[in-house]
Amino acid sequence: MQNGDIIRIFKKTIHNIPRNYMSVAYVLLVIVVVTLLMAVKVVPQQSAYIMERLGRFHGVLQPGISFIIPFFDRIAYKHSLKEKALDIPEQICITKDNVQVRMDGVIFIQVIDPQKASYGINDYNFAVSQLAQTTMRSEIGKLDLDRTFEERMTINRAVVQAIDEAAISWGVKVLRYEIKNITPPQSVLVAMEKQMQAERERRAVILQSDGEKQAAINLAEGQKQKVVLESEGLRARQINEAEGEAAALLSVAEATAQSIRLVAGAINTEGGMDAVQLKVAENLVEQFGKLAKTNNTLILPANFADMGSLIASAMSVVKSESNKK
Structure with a gap:
């Protein structure tokens, strides 16, 4: 109805x-x-x-x-059972190295047990906010200023864990906490800016020196490779020249040996000795003729008039050399 x-x-x-x-x-x-x-x-x-x-x-x-x-x-x-964000007011925290920093944040909570949220605490929003501030001050006091900027995630997890343990009896679940701002004093900001500038200049000098060092190494390596290549080229050239000279000498020696063998073969044939005597006589006369043209004074052997005896002496030398071979 x-x-x-x-x-x-x-x-x-x-x-x-x-x-x-x-x-x-x-x-x-x-x-x-x-x-x-x-x-x-x-x-x-x-x-x-x-x-x-x-x-x-x-x-x-x-x-x-x-x-x-x-x-x-x-x-x-x-x-309301929806997730709710609470703004944590800005407060002053003191770091481990006694530097005052101003910090604020935001925390996200959700009511999971309405009965405990009603009767477990008078105002869970205020309680969570206060507990977040005290926990944040405690965590910041464990860290130096430089680590404070690096350890945001660690601080966030510590705050969530500390509040979550206390909020169990309040019927509230802390989902996450985020630091919004970390503001050091102006003097510290100026010092940090100078430190960062010095660090950037140091890195620039290191990079420049590394570049110059690498350039010198590359140049030295290039010079080394150049010398090695030049020496290898000279060595190859000398080897090639030596091999060429050896091959030339070998060819000359083989040609001389072949000519000697041919001469020896010709001498051993019929009429060979007569040809040798004739050749010796011709060479003797030719050489004495050259001496007469180039020198005013000429020394002749005692038996020069006896050309037959001279040829006989030369032939005896030729025969003795042939017998040795």
Whole structure:
């Protein structure tokens, strides 16, 4: 039966009531309608309502339509089950090396137990925010300033772990924490800028020296390879020249040996000795003729007039050499 049907029934009933009781009927109608509206509760999606009966926890109304007993039951708390982001206010933290830095962040939480979130703590949003600040100060105090910028993820995990352990009894789950800003004092910023500039200059000098070193190495390596190649070329040239000279000498020797063998063969033939004597006589006369042209003084052997004896002496030398061979 809908609320409109109930109202029509009451209107028909009121028409049958005398006019003296009309005001009372209207009052009763209003009371009944209000009571029915109070008995019906519609819970939105991703929400949870805490219902108390006579001041005590009675149950959690889930998303959808629910009915309660008016004047006995009441909705004490309303919780959203969606993930919620809380802004952590900026605060001053002191690092391990006694440097004051200003830090802020954001934390993401979600209600997982509406009953504990209602009765476990008065204001879980405030409690989570305060616990995040104290935990962040504690974690920053364990690190030097330089490591503070490098260890953001470590700090985030430490804050989440510390709050998550405490928030179990609050019915709240800490999903993640993120540091938004880390602001050192102005003097520290100036010093850090100078340090970074010096570091960049040092790296530039190192890179330049490395480049010059590599260039010198490359140049030396090129010179080395040039000398090696030139020496190898000279060696190959000398080997080729030596091999050529050896081959030439060998060819000359072979030709001389062949000519000697031919001469020896000719001498051993019939009339060979006579030809040799004739050749010796011709060479003797020719050589003495050359000496007479080039020198004013000429020394002759005692038996020069006896040409036959000279030829006989030369032939004896030729024969002795032939016998040795």
